[in-house]
Amino acid sequence: MFKKILIANRGEIACRVIKTARKMGIQTVAVYSDADRNALHVSMADEAIHIGPPPANQSYIVIDKIMEAIKASGAEAVHPGYGFLSERMDFAAALEAAGVVFIGPPSGAIEAMGDKITSKKLAKEAGVSTVPGYMGLIADADEAVKISNEIGYPVMIKASAGGGGKGMRIAWSEAEVKEGFESSKNEAANSFGDDRIFIEKFVTQPRHIEIQVLADKHGNCVYLHERECSIQRRNQKVIEEAPSPFLDEATRKAMGEQACALAKAVGYASAGTVEFIVDGQKNFYFLEMNTRLQVEHPVTELITGIDLVEQMIRVAAGEKLPFQQSDLKINGWAMESRLYAEDPYRNFLPSIGRLTRYRPPVESVTPTSVVRNDTGVYEGGEISMYYDPMIAKLCTWAPTREAAIEEMRLALDTFEVEGIGHNLPFVGAVMDHPRFVKGDITTAFIAEEYPDGFQGAVLDEPTLRRVAAAAAAMNRVAEIRRTRISGTMNNHERHVGVDWVVALQGESYHVSIAADREGSTVSFSDGSSLRVTSDWTPGQPLASLMVDGRPLVMKVGKIPMGFRLRLRGADLKVNVRTPRQAELALLMPEKLPPDTSKYLLCPMPGLVVKINVAEGDEVQEGQALATVEAMKMENILRAERRGTVKKIAAAPGASLRVDDVIMEFE
Template sequence: MFSKILIANRGEIACRVIKSARAMGIKTVAVYSEADADALHVEMADEAVAVGPAASSESYLVIDKIIEACKQTGAEAVHPGYGFLSENAAFATALDAAGIAFIGPPVGAIKAMGDKIESKKLAQEAGVSTVPGHLEAITDPEEAVKIANGIGYPVMLKASAGGGGKGMRLAWNDDEAREGLVSAMNEGRSSFGDDRVFVEKFIQEPRHIEIQVLGDKHGNVIYLGERECSIQRRHQKVLEEAPSPFLDEATRKAMGEQAVALAKEVDYCSAGTVEFIVDKDRNFYFLEMNTRLQVEHPVTELVTGLDLVELMLRVAYGEKLPLTQKDVKLTGWALEARFYAEDPERGFLPSTGRLVRYSPPKERDGRVRVDTGVREGGEISMFYDPMIAKLITYGEDRNAAIDTMREALDDYYVRGLNHNLAFLSHLVAHPRFREGQMTTNFIAEEYPDGLTPEHMLPTDPKLLAAAGAIIEFCSVNRDKATRGGIMNYSVFIGEEDPTELSLTVEIGKDADIVTFDGGETLEIKSNWTAGMPLFEATVGGRVAIVQIDLTDSGYVLSHAGTRALVRVVEARLAALQRLMPYKPPPDMSKFLLSPMPGLLVRVSVEEGQTVKAGEELAVVEAMKMENVMRAVSDGVVTVLHAAAGDSLAVDQKIIEFE
């Protein structure tokens, strides 16, 4: 076996590879950019080598620097992780020329499957079901319109070298086809150095289901079941699970065998994924093959009991697969939630900043797993993908995995930047998701405006009221809390038109009793003490976790994806609290504000110009994604507060209207 490997990546995947290598007794080398000098993967590795500035194009993507790091440290092999150079044939070729093993598939397979246009042609030749489309690269917007009309709307415009949702645009009409081609080309050029774009039919009511394959250098290829990845936004996966709640055994077998046949066609070895689009009648169509480890591989590991990174290492060293297809058994259910630095209340736009507080849920009993590459005090920068971590849960069945996920999300305490934990809580609690009734349109259909104030309203105000009352009592009466005590409170939940609940708190040695006006009681068992950010309790035999933030006027309490300002006052002061006026936030409707930190690529209007609703105003680039901002109503531009090329902070003024 290899004695030392280098991980040509960063963040959670680098940490993930290090864990498996360490368990196998293999030493590891990390590489890092200037922005990642203090990163967790650098600390975890046995050695670390600096490879350049923050921009990945000057560090992680420079092949010569990675090879030099291998030579400098004596690393015998390179694990590329995913993203960056993981599907770069030139990188694998350069490693081979330098006598360094590539922990991945052969160059021929990378070339054949790494190009979306060529891979679809190869799949057709191999008899794999493919989506109708035009598989030649196009560059002219009018040609895109002609082809789209020939195929029939809706169509998808895709960058040939794209991945991770980048370089993809859905078009329902001619205008969207023209605009989508330009955007897809720009993102393909920016993210992958390749602006070729092709067009294919968009399957309506689609589900995204992928097959995990694994091959060795001796011609053995097996499939390890499927993963359902239909919960997406902007073609970026958000929730994944294994197995799929939609497939029957016959479809699973047919998809698996087709995936294996395609892998064998290109002499595939190592871990890889064949992705399919599946329609409502379980007809499936080849989408692409990812010749690398997938972000969502942990769910497959939990239901198969296999370590995919370990198997990749063994295959790369030349060992045979230790199992055959008949040995593959799927047991239980696993769910993965991608924890992103983004703002669901601003259309899921990326967020950057420092992790002032970072406390992930405890990993326990193989039922909760956290794959991360960050720690408290770390910074999420604009240079890399905004994923902070992956939260993975396991259960004997799907409902058990979902219930564990809901509890673990409440237990994940992060402050310092905007993130999507509350949104994830909403997703896993949604009735359609619980029933397994989802398509890739799920988020667009159920959350067209992202996470709105209506979504954040507490579904169980009595739980927040009881938690707030106990928190208030134990914070104010710390000496009494150790012996017990009773207090009458009025609790106001919300800001503009708060809900008022009157209750009595009785602090006991073994449990606290909260009695509401009307006689309803809650028995709450908790070890909470003043200063703890999480109120963890058993309420009526059910575990409940409430997150706490202090404000000048009370507490902001969060639970199960909801959030509310909670003011707790002694009952005798309730009349005064009712007289407190509500102060509305300032009206910023006359301004176009930057929804995220980023680069102002262009301003599409001039001072004095009249604009119509829906008209493009400006484009801001962040995380290599172009974000087009449009007018929400008719108006006249009075002042341009920023110009193309400016670096913008969140909420910075760009345009002012009269």
């Protein structure tokens, strides 16, 4: 077995590999750019080597710099993680030439399957069902339009060396093909150093289901069942689960056997994933093979009990797989929510800055539940604009899908993140969405269920009542503290009333509180009541309560006459007033937000790549106005209505903050 390995990656996946290596007694070497000097993976590793400036194309994906770090450290093997160099055949070949073991498949398998154009050709030759498309190289946007017209719209424009949604666009018209082709090429070049593009038919209403395979160097290959990855935005996965709620055993077996056959055909050895799209009749089509570890691998580990990183290391060291296909059973259900530094209220645009508060839920393992959090950040750390916006992967396991979802709900409500925009509210809302709960999902879920963007969850009546009861009980605790403080100062104690009006989400509940040593009974005007118990004290940012015998977890902030409460994807302003105060509050005028309709504001921190218009130009609704790049993604900003450009305030190359003015309209 290896004594020392280098991890050619950063963030949560580098930390993940370090944990397994440490468990196996293997020393680790981290690499880092200027931006990652204080990163978590650097402090976790036994050694750390600096490799260059923040941009990945000047550090993490420069093969020569990684090779220098390997030589300096004396590492015997390299784990590439995912992204960056993980699917670069020339990197694997360089390691082989240097006598360093690549903890991944042979370079020939990467060449055959890592390239999406080649892999589709090989899959078709092997009799695997593939999506209609054009697998040749595409010279320019005009050729892309011609090919798209022949295939039929909609089409998917994809980077051949792509992954993680980078270099990928869906086009529904000739104009969108031209625009998408150029953006995909740019993103692919910046992210992978390879701007080759291919086009295929976009299958509407598909489910994205992938098979995890594991093969050794002795001809053995198994599949570790499937993962459902259909909750996606901008073609990047957000929520994954294992197994899929859609597959039956026969389809699962057919997909698994086909995936293994494909892996064996290219001499595969290591962990890999064969991705399929599956239609409503359970017909499945080969999409691509990722010749690396997947971001969502933890859900497979949770239902199989197998450490995939450990098996990758053991296979690379020449060991045989210690199990056969018949040994691999599905145990329970697992969920994964990807926590991204992306603001769901701004169409998931990237957010950067300092994590002023980062308190993940406590990781735990019991016979009936597991909470796991794979992360690469810490409180006080910076989220950089140079890399992928992932903060953490929160995973839960339980014996059933329903129980795994409930575990995830509570874990998400417990997760505290402040200082940046993030998608915790969104994934929390999805966990309560009726379609998701039923398993009725496709890759179009977000577009269909949130066509106007995510504006926060709307809680149902039973949940609202539970929150109202909790807020009333919490307010009573806060009032008692206030009366004691004022009583100490004024030598008398103010009486705390029992009647209150709780206003939230457009509803008002008239309640009365009867308190005892164990908690409070909150009675509503319709005669119903809820029992509330908790050890929450004023000032605590997280409240864990029992309401009506069931747990309720909320993030708590103080506002005048109440609280800001966040849970289940909702961000609530909750006012708790006396009946007289509630009466007077109805007479107060509503404060309106400022009018910004005459400005194009930068929706995220980033660099201006392109300004498409000039001062005095008339623009039409939907017209491209500017392109802003952040976290390796190009974002095209469009006109919301007809108008005339009065002033342009930013030029290409400018670095902008959120809400900086790009241009003004007449």
